[in-house]
Amino acid sequence: MTLAAGIGYVLLALGPSLTLFVTVISTKPFLILTLLSSTLVWLISLIVLSGVWRVFLPLKTTAWWPYAILILTSIAFQEGLRLVLWRGYKKLEDMLDAFADRVAKPRLYLTDKMQIALAGGLGHGLAHAVFFCLSLLTPSFGPATFYVDKCSYAPFFLISAIISLAFVTIHTFSMVIAFNGYAEGNKSDQMIVPFLHLIAGTLTLVNLVSGGCIVGIPLLYMVAFSTLAYCGKMVWRRLTENQIRLTHQNQ
Amino acid sequence: MDGSILESIGVEIIGVMSPVSICMLLVVLIVYSLTSFSSTSGEPIRTAANLVYLEAPTDSTSEKIEGSLLNALVFVILIAAVTFLLVLLYYYNFTNFLKNYMRFSAFFVLGVMGGSIFISIIRQFSIPIDAITCLILLFNFTVVGVLSIFAEGIPIPILLRQVYMVLLGIIVAAWFTNLPEWTTWTLLVALALYDLVAVLAPGGPLKILVELASSRDDELPALVYEARPTVSRNTRGSSFGLLVGGVSSDSVEVEMTRHNATGARNGDSDELMDNRDEAEETSPLVPTLRDRIRSSSSGGSEFSMGQTEIIENEEDLSPLAAILGMGNDRETQSRSRGIDEETTRGIKLGLGDFVFYSVLVGRAAMYDLMTVYACYLAIISGLGCTLILLSVFRQALPALPISIALGIMFYFLTRVLMEPFVVGTSTNLMMF
Numbered sequence: 001m002t003l004a005a006g007i008g009y010v011l012l013a014l015g016p017s018l019t020l021f022v023t024v025i026s027t028k029p030f031l032i033l034t035l036l037s038s039t040l041v042w043l044i045s046l047i048v049l050s051g052v053w054r055v056f057l058p059l060k061t062t063a064w065w066p067y068a069i070l071i072l073t074s075i076a077f078q079e080g081l082r083l084v085l086w087r088g089y090k091k092l093e094d095m096l097d098a099f100a101d102r103v104a105k106p107r108l109y110l111t112d113k114m115q116i117a118l119a120g121g122l123g124h125g126l127a128h129a130v131f132f133c134l135s136l137l138t139p140s141f142g143p144a145t146f147y148v149d150k151c152s153y154a155p156f157f158l159i160s161a162i163i164s165l166a167f168v169t170i171h172t173f174s175m176v177i178a179f180n181g182y183a184e185g186n187k188s189d190q191m192i193v194p195f196l197h198l199i200a201g202t203l204t205l206v207n208l209v210s211g212g213c214i215v216g217i218p219l220l221y222m223v224a225f226s227t228l229a230y231c232g233k234m235v236w237r238r239l240t241e242n243q244i245r246l247t248h249q250n251q
Numbered sequence: 252m253d254g255s256i257l258e259s260i261g262v263e264i265i266g267v268m269s270p271v272s273i274c275m276l277l278v279v280l281i282v283y284s285l286t287s288f289s290s291t292s293g294e295p296i297r298t299a300a301n302l303v304y305l306e307a308p309t310d311s312t313s314e315k316i317e318g319s320l321l322n323a324l325v326f327v328i329l330i331a332a333v334t335f336l337l338v339l340l341y342y343y344n345f346t347n348f349l350k351n352y353m354r355f356s357a358f359f360v361l362g363v364m365g366g367s368i369f370i371s372i373i374r375q376f377s378i379p380i381d382a383i384t385c386l387i388l389l390f391n392f393t394v395v396g397v398l399s400i401f402a403e404g405i406p407i408p409i410l411l412r413q414v415y416m417v418l419l420g421i422i423v424a425a426w427f428t429n430l431p432e433w434t435t436w437t438l439l440v441a442l443a444l445y446d447l448v449a450v451l452a453p454g455g456p457l458k459i460l461v462e463l464a465s466s467r468d469d470e471l472p473a474l475v476y477e478a479r480p481t482v483s484r485n486t487r488g489s490s491f492g493l494l495v496g497g498v499s500s501d502s503v504e505v506e507m508t509r510h511n512a513t514g515a516r517n518g519d520s521d522e523l524m525d526n527r528d529e530a531e532e533t534s535p536l537v538p539t540l541r542d543r544i545r546s547s548s549s550g551g552s553e554f555s556m557g558q559t560e561i562i563e564n565e566e567d568l569s570p571l572a573a574i575l576g577m578g579n580d581r582e583t584q585s586r587s588r589g590i591d592e593e594t595t596r597g598i599k600l601g602l603g604d605f606v607f608y609s610v611l612v613g614r615a616a617m618y619d620l621m622t623v624y625a626c627y628l629a630i631i632s633g634l635g636c637t638l639i640l641l642s643v644f645r646q647a648l649p650a651l652p653i654s655i656a657l658g659i660m661f662y663f664l665t666r667v668l669m670e671p672f673v674v675g676t677s678t679n680l681m682m683f
Binding site: 027028029030031032033036037039040043046047049050051053054067070071074075078096099100103105106108112115116128130131132133134135136137138148150151156159160163164167197200201204205207208213 | 256257258259260261262264265268619620621624625628629631632635661664665667668669671672673674676677678679680681682683
C-alpha cells in the first residue's frame with residue numbers, strides 16, 4: 001500500500017514531465033543530452049547555494065525573513081545562471097548551424113530551437129522535482145507517513161509532490177519563454193521570467209504560516225497556469241508568424 | 252520531412268549512456284530491495300577486495316582508512332597481475348584459452364553469483380517457485396548468456412548480447428556493493444587511478460592489449476559492451492563512421508567467500524560458498540580508431556558535441572574479411588545486414604566501467620536517494636566528458652577516472668552541503 005502511495009507521489013510530481021520526455025525528448029538524442037546537462041547545471045547551482053547557506057543552517061528562528069532572504073538569493077542566483085545558460089546555448093546554436101551546413105542538412109528550425117529550450121527547462125524542472133521532492137520520498141515507501149505541523153491537511157509527501165508539480169511546470173516553460181525572449185530581444189518576455197519565478201518562490205513563504213498552504217498552493221498553481229498560458233500564447237504567435245513568413249517567401 | 256540534425260547528433264553517446272543508466276538503475280533497485288535482507292543476516296564477506304582488512308563498525312576512523320587503503324592496494328596489485336597475465340597469454344596467441352576462460356567466468360558469474368542474487372530476491376519477495384524449476388531456468392539463463400557473450404558462428408542478436416553484458420555488470424556490481432563503506436571508496440579511487448595508468452602510460456597493460464588487438468585486427472578477448480547502432484542513419488553518401496573501439500578487460504580475480512555466520516536463517520547455516528570467479532575488467536573506454544576520423548573542425552575546437560558522434564569516413568570492411576579464422580560474429584552481423592549498408596561499429600565500453608559506476612551509485616543508494624541522483628548525474632556527465640575527449644584524442648581512453656572523481660566529489664558535496672539545505676527548506680515547504 002505504501003509502495004503504491006510512493007509511486008503515486010512520484011507520478012504526481014513527475015507524470016507530466018515524463019510524458020513530455022517520452023513524446024518529445026527521448027526521440028532526439030541531442031535533446032536528451034541537453035536535458036542531462038541542464039539538470040547537472042541546476043544541481044551544481046543547488047550545491048553552490050547550499051555551500052553558501054550551509055553556515056547559517058539549520059535556521060533556529062521561526063521568523064520568516066531569513067527564509068525570505070534565502071529564497072531571494074536563490075532565485076537571483078538561478079536567474080543569473082539562466083543568462084549564462086543562454087550564452088552557452090547561443091554558442092551551441094552557432095555550432096549546430098555550422099555543423100548542419102557542413103553535412104548539408106537544414107539549419108535548426110524554429111521548432112528545434114524551442115525544443116532545445118524545452119529540454120533545458122525540463123532539465124531544470126526535473127532537477128527541482130528530483131531534489132526537492134523525490135529524494136525525500138524514501139521514507140514514504142516505508143510503513144508510515146509524515147505530516148508537517150504547519151500544513152497538517154495532507155501528508156508532507158503529497159504536499160511536496162503537488163508543489164513540485166507546479167514548479168516543474170514553471171521551470172520548464174519559463175525556459176522556453178526566456179530563450180525566446182532573448183532571441184527576439186523582447187524585453188517583456190525577458191522580464192516576466194524572473195518575475196514569475198520570484199512570485200512562485202515568495203508564494204511558498206506563505207506555507208510558513210500555520211495553515212498557509214491552503215492559500216499558498218492554489219496561488220502557486222495560478223502562477224504555474226499563467227506561465228503555461230503565456231508560453232502557449234507566445235509559441236503560437238511565433239509559429240504563426242513563422243508560417244506567414246515562410247509562405248511569403250515561397251510566393 | 253528531412254529530419255533536423257537534432258535527431259542525428261548524439262546517437263552514439265546515448266547508445267552508451269542508456270545501458271549504463273539501466274545498469275545503475277537496476278543495481279540501485281537491487282540494493283534497495285535487498286539491503287533489509289542482508290543487513291539483518293549481517294554476514295561478513297571476504298573477497299579479493301578486502302583480503303587484508305575486514306572492516307568492522309567499531310574500528311576507529313584511522314584504522315578504517317589504513318585498512319581500506321591496504322585492501323585497495325592489494326586489489327589493484329591483483330588486478331594488475333591478472334591483466335599482465337592476460338596480456339602475456341594474448342601476446343603468445345593463447346586466444347582460444349582466453350576465450351574459454353571468459354566463457355567459464357561468464358558462466359560462473361551468471362550461474363553462481365547471479366543465482367545467489369536471484370535466490371535472495373526470491374526470498375525477499377517470497378516468490379513461490381520450486382527448486383527444480385528455478386534450477387532449470389537458471390541453467391538456461393546461464394547457458395544462453397555464455398553463448399551470447401562469445402558467439403562464434405552463431406548469429407546471436409546484438410541486443411541479446413548487450414542485455415547479457417549489462418546483466419553481468421549488474422550481478423558483479425551488486426556483489427561489490429556488499430563491501431564495507433570505506434573499502435568501497437578507496438577501492439574506487441584506486442581503480443580509477445589504475446585505469447588511468449594502465450590505459451595511458453606507455454607499457455600499461457591495457458594499452459599493450461589494445462595495441463596488440465588492433466595490430467592483429469582482432470577482437471579483444473574481453474568482456475566489452477558494444478554500442479552498435481544497427482544502421483547508419485545518414486542515407487546520403489557520407490557515412491557515419493566506424494568508430495572502432497576496443498576495450499580491454501583484465502579479468503579480475505575476485506574470490507568471494509561468504510561466511511554465513513549467523514546463517515540459521517533458512518537452514519543453510521555455515522554455508523561456505525567459495526566462489527572463485529573472475530569478475531570483470533576494469534576497463535577503459537578504449538576505442539582504437541583504426542579509421543581516420545575526419546572532423547573538419549570548422550566550428551572551432553569547442554565543437555566537440557557534434558563531432559563526438561558524427562564521424563565521417565569510408566566504410567571499411569576489409570579488416571573484417573581478414574579475420575575469417577576467428578569466426579568473428581561481427582562478420583556475420585555485417586553480412587546479414589547486407590554489405591552495402593554501412594556497418595557502424597559503436598563505441599565500446601568495458602564491462603568494468605559498468606560495474607564500478609554501478610558500485611558507486613549502489614553505495615550512494617545506501618545513504619539516500621539524493622546522493623543517488625547526484626552521483627548518477629556526475630557519472631553520466633563524466634562519461635560524456637570522456638566521450639568528448641575521445642573525439643579529441645582519438646585513442647583508447649580510460650573511462651573510469653573522470654566519472655569516478657566527479658561521482659565521489661558529488662557524493663560528498665551532496666552529503667555534506669546539500670542535504671541539510673534541501674531538507675531544511677523543503678520540510679518547511681519552501682521551494683524555488
